[in-house]
Amino acid sequence: MPSTSFPVPSKFPLGPAAAVFGSGETLGPAPRTMKSAEEEHYGYAPSSVGPALRLPTTHSSLPAPCHDLQTSTPGLVLPVEHPAGYGAALDGGPAGYFLSSGHVRPNGAPALESPRIEITSYLGLHHSNNQFLQDTEVEDVLPSSKRSPSTATLSLPGLEAYRDPSCLSPASSLSSRSCTSEASSYESSYSYPYASPQTSPWQSPCVSPKTTDAEEGFPRGLGACMLLGSPRHSPSTSPRASVTEESWLGARSSRPASPGNKRKYSLNGRQPPCSPQRSPTPSPHGSPRVSVTDDSWLGNSTQYTSSAIVAAINALTTDSSLDLGDGVPVKSRKTTLEQPPSVALKVEPVGEDLGSPPPPADFAPEDFSFQHVRKGGFCDQYLAVPQHPYQWAKPKPLSPTPYMSPTLPALDWQLPSHSGPYELRIEVQPKSHHRAHYETEGSRGAVKASAGGHPVVQLHGYLENEPLMLQLFIGTADDRLLRPHAFYQVHRITGKTVSTTSHEAILSNTKVLEIPLLPENNMRAVIDCAGILKLRNSDIELRKGETDIGRKNTRVRLVFRVHVPQPGGRTLSLQVASNPIECSQRSAQELPLVEKQSTDSYPVVGGKKMVLSGHNFLQDSKVIFVEKAPDGHHVWEVEAKTDRDLYKPNSLVVEIPPFRNQRITSPVHVSFYVCNGKRKRSQYQRFTYLPANVPIIKTEPTDDFEPAPACGPVSQGLSPLPRSYYSQQLAMPPDPGSCLVAGVPACPQRGSLMPAAPGTSPKLHDLSPAAYSKAIASSGHCHLGLLAPAGEAPTVTPAIQDVPRPAAMHPGSPGQPPPALLPQQ
DNA sequence: GTTCTGGAAAAAACA
DNA sequence: TTTGTTTTTTCCAGA
Secondary structure, X not given: OOOOOOOOOOOOOOOHHHHHHHOHHHHOOOHHHHHHXXXXXXXXXXXXXXXXXXOHHHHHHOOOOHHHHHHHOOOOOOOOOOOOHHHHHHHOOOOOHHHHHHHXXXXXXXXXXXXXXXXXXXXXXXXXXXXXXXXXXXXXXXXXXXXXXXXXXXXXXOOOOOOOHHHOOOOOOOHHHOOOOOOOHHHHHOOOXXXXXXXXXXXXXXXXXXXXXXXXHOOOHHHHHHOOOOOOOOOOHHHHHOOHHHHHHHOOOOOOOOOHHHHOOOOOOOOOOOOOOOOOOOOOOOOOOOOOOHHHXXXXXXXXXXXXXXXXXXXXXXXXXXXXXXXXXXXXHHHHHXXXXXXXXXXXXXXXXXXXXXXXXXXXXXXXHHHHHHHOOHHHHHOOOOOOOHHHHOOOOOOHHHHOOOXXXXXXXXXXXXXXXXXXXXXXXXXXXXXXXXXXXOOOOOOOEOOOOOOEEEEEOOOOOOOEEEEEEEEEOOOOOOOEOOOEEEEEOOOOOOOOOOEEEEEOOEEEEEEEEOHHHOOEEXXXXXXXXXXXXXXXXXXXXXXXXXXXXXXXXXXXXEEEEOHHHEEEEEEEEOOOEEOOHHHHHHOOEEEEEOOOEEEOOOOOEEEEEEEOOOOOOEEEEEEEOOOOOEEEXXXXXXXXXXXXXXXXEEEOOOOOOOOOOOOEEEEEEEEOOOOOEOOXXXXXXXXOOOOOOOOOOOOOOOOOOOOHHHOOOOOOOOHHHHHHHHOOOOOHHHHHOOOOOOOOOOOOOOOHHHHHOOOXXXXXXXXXHHHHHHOOOHHHHHOOOOXXXXXXXXXXXXXXXXXXXXXXXXXXXXXXOOOOO
């Protein structure tokens, strides 16, 4: 894969950059990690910085979008502007964004087909003597193993053993091993950052060995940009990437032990009392992820964000370490230099052979590298060691911002499902259960629709003749903001039964399936090409910056995005998430699941019958209503009466119990869940008690999700979701104001706190100045600030990017009014 | 020969 | 610390 290809069609904002920066994930606080590793590993993150720091040249590229980069980069073949856009790519025109660069390396050498990298690359990373790493540049890039002691530690004794292919179950299909799989045509052709996180973050998407592939016409470039790594490593990486547990810990067991530090946290609120960084506003159900407190983040962010200078410096330096500067322990800096991030930058020689990433230097990889560095190089993510906290502890809020990717919104941004004439809608929802497959297994097929067939997504209101790209990734389904799921990845399904063309790309460590939306098909796509891959909890939990725990975190949603080009080079991003999908074998078989509820609010007097639709209901299922205090404990709990005569396995009729306080003057949000016995509970569903004297607003038991009242009209991102799920999310601390913040990018959930916010979404999302500032003011914490429930339509305005705009356009610094913000619709 | 699936045993994590 | 239970991950086998 020629590094030259830096495919990012201006019109197709599939740009990775956004993802990279946007990933709040990376920014996300890693309380756990911080705790354990803070001191010891403090330096890791920074290490990545080292190489990146160097150039001013990088700067130019950094800020610019992918295409911009090209312009800045001599080596880049691609035209700055990509008039051809997606359509061109489809046509197979020479000008394909991806292709152009794809065939020729920056240095003029013919692009080689990209061989798979994965294992080799890792080895390289870990073994100084690796054949692939011989190149000096490589060394620079991959210093960790050689240079730093810390790195040395990385080399794992049992590394080879770890996820050795041989270890894979015979059943494993190549495709199922997404990351590793060479078999997957597209996959292989596209660089999977995770495949060789450290060495090939840059794999060039553009260069696809399989140009002749049927999918060739497909805009590959799209994915290219996405490669940018983000703190969150793609699951795919997990297996090998892991220098992790086994190797690191020396465990020989075929099954990696789960990181102890993380096990402590649980979805059900088992989180250790101690986590100081937990969100002050505990989610009703105890969210799996530990979130940094607003305060902490704000504090940090504030100091940084307020200073435009700091930001500028950061940007210029390209070196995260520099940013850290004062606040960062010397140790951290030191490590920084040694970090792998550099690896990401200069792997080219190696990458070529390996099929890994394109040479950074050539095509302004700086952007990527920069991003990687900031987010933590791929390597970092794989380090078994808790990641250096520095990023979290010392968020460099602005650094990335100014220059960050001008491209699309990060995956953890909350976007609306419709804007103006456009609406992205899930016409056919997926089944509520889909057993995900492990990498050690063969594929378990594509996600299906409950009524048979497959999910269908359609973009309404788009009258142009140019096809668009629909992005699909696996998102969370908990009570927090929607974000890429750390433990699940979309898996591309191919075969005779698959009628929809697709291709995989990596965006911020999240695998994204790109599916063309064609005018001739009415901008409608049948999603029969998407399976779900489960990553081992232990692999992910050790990932740098990962704060969630995988245990019992088995619900996901299919998240669809589309980026609609707007006049002036802007891009309107819409997003919609499916109903939750239970992915575990056991849960799917035993746990009750509430998909819908006929009513989501009622006066405190209660008495009304509410119909719950879902699965695994039993005749003796109980429905428990609970009111939680801010600290999470139950203030009130009562079992509602159920009508057993009307019982059905997929529906339950329950009588809304009277609320404990009949004199409330404002709506009170409570939750309820279905219980089939000990430990067999559904997720919490949200319910609102209204003051007795308040006229009842009839709520239709419709399937379609209605925007949460609190959030107002704006929300829709997840509109299609069943209320039940949303409701959970709505349970969040009501901050009306936050909800109203239009255009404010949802904070990156992953801990991306305020500081991160700007940086995270480097793109110029259309943020009204007011909104933006407001958002900032509200707090860095997504939950607080945006109130938007995970699935709920975050009160986010559609993200409009001005792709062509220079970084300067970014409302980069929080403190600054966003420059020319795009008019919101 | 593959891919999907459903089951279930083994292993790990929790309580 | 030990033991029972739950959940995760790996294997098998059949369609």
